[in-house]
Amino acid sequence: MESCLLDLECSYCGQRYDADQLQTTSPCCGKVLLDRYDLERAATTLTGASLGRRPWTLWRYRELLPVRDPGRIISLGEGGTPLLTAPALGRELGLSRLLIKDEGQNPTGSFKARGLAVAVSRAKELGATTLAIPSAGNAAAAMAAYA
Secondary structure (H helix, E strand, O other), X not given: OOOOEEEEEEOOOOOEEXXXXXXXXOOOOOOOEEEEEOHHHHHHHOOHHHHHHOOOOHHHHHHHOXXXXXXXXXXXXXXXXXXXXXXXXXXXXXXXXXXXXXXXHOOOOOOHHHHHHHHHHHHHHOOOOOOOOOXXXXXXXXXXXXX
16 A cells, blocks of 8 residues: 555646645645545555554555655554544434544544644655644644654
């Protein structure tokens, strides 16, 4: 299983860029760059059966994550957090079933661990030596843990 990342696409104008060049925003418009993946190729290995055999972390979806070299993955065991039933709250809200995702079980106590594990792994894979994030909260704590 390997990343099926194709390239990066400007979220504003659609211009495409090399995914293996470190970039923060699109050179054309200064807008967010979006990952584009070869979904047909990903579908050949990312199946229900294969997921059942993979570790219960976010990295089980490697085909749809940008890190190409598995040796560059920085992981503290993020992802695979439990879904908890909340029957009393569900009844109070008039729902027949309510599930709550407990993202506090991530290594840094927040869902931010997922994104920062991927971002830091990919940034380091592309040669970044310095990382910064405009946060004083959960995102900063997650980046510090993974950097």
